[in-house]
Amino acid sequence: MAHTCAEVSDETRTWLERVEKISATLAENRAQAEADRTTSPAVIDALRTQDFHRMWVSRALGGGGVSLRTGSAVLQAIARVDPSAAWQMGVQGAIGRLSDYLPDKVSCRLFCGSRGLVVGGVNPTGAAVRVPGGYRVSGRWAFASGATHASWLVCTATLADGQGVGPAPIRMLCVPSSAVTFVDDWHSLGLRGTGSASFIVDNVVVPESHAVDGSLLRRPPSPRRSRGYAIAYYDFAPFTTAATTIGIAQQALAVFRELAARTVPARSTEALAERATVHATFARATALVRAAELVLADAADQVTTCGEHGGEELSAVVRLAAAAVAENCVQAVTMVHTAAGAAALRSGDALDRCFRDVHTATRHITLATTNFEMVGAHLFGGPLLMRR
Known part of the structure; x- marks a missing residue:
């Protein structure tokens, strides 16, 4: 539409x-x-x-x-x-x-001096220890989308600092792809072309300059001439996954409309597009996708205006928008996939791909339904937790 x-x-x-x-x-x-x-x-x-x-x-x-x-x-x-x-x-x-968040010189090296992608794992499934001038990191990370074409990998690791009080500190460590071993384990329902393989790092030393303190990512980066956005890392990331999810749902609507016009079910005399029930289903699915577009656009405007000082209230807006986008888009694609009947069952066809892709995309942590729990608890007066 x-x-x-x-x-x-x-x-x-x-x-x-x-x-x-x-x-x-x-x-x-x-x-x-x-x-x-x-x-x-x-x-x-x-x-x-x-x-x-x-x-x-x-x-x-x-x-x-x-x-x-x-x-x-x-x-x-x-x-x-x-x-x-x-x-x-x-x-x-x-x-x-x-x-x-990285020093300018390092940012230029990773994002300007290198033509390759910069990908990695944001789940802290690795471990790091302090060494003179930096950290020694080891671990295995999954879902490194684009790993095949990466020049640098981000390894998120817990830091063993010996304090033993409270949660372990987190570091996001940038490692050259030459120091990484990739594992060919991406056999997925959808988004099959992302090459989201796992990777292993074994006792690689990372300079302090190539590390970011994970505790900083819930607030905007410090002001400096080169700062691109006065927006916290965790208030930015959901827009990327949510936007892709909306694009998948938009394509599903377009594909279904064309499919319905030419599909006459077995033992029927009329195309799907001539049925009142299909009209209603298509309209409801379109409304769900349109609502997803609007809620994401509203969140983008609020973050752009209030990113520097929005705090937990703004983070709640972003997380609620992302979860709503995921829920709406999955429901919309599933509705038209079901309405297509047997015509949607051909593996590799466009509607089949949309169905598989949207269900895979929305498993990402930024789109998870658990965000409703965290934001709901916050709306009742509690702190905005990352996870329970």
Whole structure:
């Protein structure tokens, strides 16, 4: 469903034109990416040529520095063609926010001096110990989307500091891909082209300059000339996953509309598109996706306006929006997939891919239904917990 009356900024229009330039390349390589379980170098090169992998890096560091609304629109547009490609660019948007927390010189090395992706694992499944000048890290991390094309991996680890009081400190440590062992274990329901493999790091020393204190990520980075966004890391990341999810749902609606017009069920005399029940289902699904678009846009506006001082109230808005987007989009795609009947059962067909992709995307922690629990407890006057 096109929203032709919506106001689009010049920045958004310019970046959406970049998507148009590579849409054919994305579409041509999508099926092969599913078969290979990783996006082709041709697609990654096309995405990099348009600077999508750096669109949410500060302009002072050579990035695009685009608004949340523009970046969200770009990811939705890419996801309507190839959700796996959009997901990887979204990962770059999230991990790219570390550039506002790392020293400028290191940020330039990772995000300007290197053409490769910067991906990794944000779940602290590794361990780090202090050594002179930095940390020694070991561990295994899963779901490193885009790992095949990465130059750097972010390893999130608990720090053994010997204090033994309270939760262990967290560090996000940047390791060159040459120091990493990849595990080919990405066999998924959906988003098959993301190459979200696991990786192992064994006793690698990381300089202090290449580490970020995890406790800093719940508040905006300190002001400096090169700072791209006065937005906390955890208030930014959900926009990348939510935008891709919306793009998948938008594509499902478009695919279903075309499928319904040409599909006549067995022993029937009319196409699906002629049935009143299908009309109602399609309208309800469209309303759910439209609501997801609006709630995400509203959250983006609030973060843009209040990111510096929004605190827990703003974080709650973001997390509630992300969880609502996930719930709405899963429901909408499932509704049209069910309404399509047997026509939706062909593996590899467009509606089948949307169904698999949306159910896979929404398993991400930023979109998890547990966010409703955390935000709900906060609305009743409690603190906003990350998890219980």
